[in-house]
Amino acid sequence: MTMPQASPYLLLTLTVFFWSGNWITGRALHDDVPPMTLTFFRWLFSLIILAPFVWRRILRDWPVIRAHWRTMVWLGVVGIAFHNALAYLGLNFTTATNGVILNSFIPVMIIAMAWLFFGERLTALQLCGVGVSLIGVLTILSGGSLDALASFRLNIGDLFVILAMAMWSLYTVMLRRRPPGIDILSFLFVLAVVGELCLLPLWLVEATLWRSAVWTPATVAAIVGVAVFSSVLAYVFWNRGVDAVGPQVAGLFVHLMPAFGAILAWLFLDERLQAFHLAGIALILTGIALTSARRRMPARSGPEP
Numbered sequence: 001m002t003m004p005q006a007s008p009y010l011l012l013t014l015t016v017f018f019w020s021g022n023w024i025t026g027r028a029l030h031d032d033v034p035p036m037t038l039t040f041f042r043w044l045f046s047l048i049i050l051a052p053f054v055w056r057r058i059l060r061d062w063p064v065i066r067a068h069w070r071t072m073v074w075l076g077v078v079g080i081a082f083h084n085a086l087a088y089l090g091l092n093f094t095t096a097t098n099g100v101i102l103n104s105f106i107p108v109m110i111i112a113m114a115w116l117f118f119g120e121r122l123t124a125l126q127l128c129g130v131g132v133s134l135i136g137v138l139t140i141l142s143g144g145s146l147d148a149l150a151s152f153r154l155n156i157g158d159l160f161v162i163l164a165m166a167m168w169s170l171y172t173v174m175l176r177r178r179p180p181g182i183d184i185l186s187f188l189f190v191l192a193v194v195g196e197l198c199l200l201p202l203w204l205v206e207a208t209l210w211r212s213a214v215w216t217p218a219t220v221a222a223i224v225g226v227a228v229f230s231s232v233l234a235y236v237f238w239n240r241g242v243d244a245v246g247p248q249v250a251g252l253f254v255h256l257m258p259a260f261g262a263i264l265a266w267l268f269l270d271e272r273l274q275a276f277h278l279a280g281i282a283l284i285l286t287g288i289a290l291t292s293a294r295r296r297m298p299a300r301s302g303p304e305p
Contacts, residue, residue, distance in 0.1 A: 008244035011237035012253040020100075020260040022230035025222050026088050027096035032214040035088035038223065040203040041213075043080060043192050045227035054189045061186040068179035072190050075178075079171030080195025085202065086164035093157025100257050102161045104137040109169035110251035117173060122248055126291045133255045133287025140258040140280035172247045175239060188235050252291050255284045 029038060058065070065072060091099060107130055114120040122130070142149035178187060213219070242250045259281040266273040 008241040008250075009253075012241035012245075012250055013256060015234045015237040015241065016253050016256045017260050018229040018234040019103075020257045022226055022234075023091070023096045023099050023103075023257075024261075025226055025230075026091045027099070029219065029222060030088075030092050032216070032219055033223070034206050034211055034213065035092055036085060036199060036202040036206040037213045038088050039081075039084045040196065040199045041223050042084065042226050042231055043196050043199070045224050046231040047189065047192050047196065049227060049232055050185060050189050050192070054183075054185045057183040057186045058189060061182050064179050064182045065186065065190055068182075071177050071179060072187075073194050075171060075174060076191035076194025077198055078167050078174070080191050081198035083164050083167040083171060084195070085199065086160050086167065090157040090160030090164060094155055094161060099161050100261055102158060102165060103254050103257050104134065105162075106165050106169055106172075106254040107133070107248070107251040109166060110172055110247050113169055113173045114247055118176075120248070122291070126248070129287040129290025130252060131287070132290060133252055133284050136280040136283025136285075136287060137255050137258050138280075139276055139283060140262055143274075144276035144279075169251070172238075172242055172251060175242050175247065178239070178243075184236055184239055187239070188232070192231075249291055252288050255287065259284055 026038065033041075087099070111122060111130070138149060207213075238250070241253075259277075262273065262277040262281070266277075
């Protein structure tokens, strides 16, 4: 498997596109597949997909993996196990729309954590870009109506989603500690193994004490699709994009999720694309452009994988 050399902005855009579909799939499956089961099998299928391409790389990178095992374990627990499990758990109690709304606060969380842990700050122009982009998100989600925005309420599912977003923001900021010189597929595979080991007891308890999944060909196909696009490709693209442009700029691309949702609904669900959708998309793209301008490239120790 050859690593993409495309623009990091394209990779980040594709990542968010894949994740937009993941939220719809997660909500659609919640009646048939409980959250820990969905998370466990999503990453089990991802490991099966990755294994033929990565085992030689793992052998080559093993000295680096062993030397940095604490970092690898920590990132796997936060970015694979906790983030995904909390997100799918939240979708059992809230809507996909609420999930997308709450995803829009990831950029703010990333900026706060980058400042807290590494003392990083955005320029005034970049902060302006974050604000413009967030206004674009709220424009789409509210349909241009302040009353609709004011009626938004949090429930227990939303709180789980917020925790999931915090885990993802922390993972993104801490990606700068990825061991230098390790292949990006080796890195993802090890993190996925760590995540699966954490999820295994949760899945067993869920299947024993709560409920088990209803397996159908459509269910399996949906989870395999999530594994390919929202797990393997999305994580590789995201890690590459964060490495290239930094966590604050990368995080802003999450604001594209409502825009993608509106466009996909127009294309596949015959929902009308209205003026407020176009205005919101324009604001989001403007905010991304402002935040990406004159950015400082993060220092990177060690060679590229």
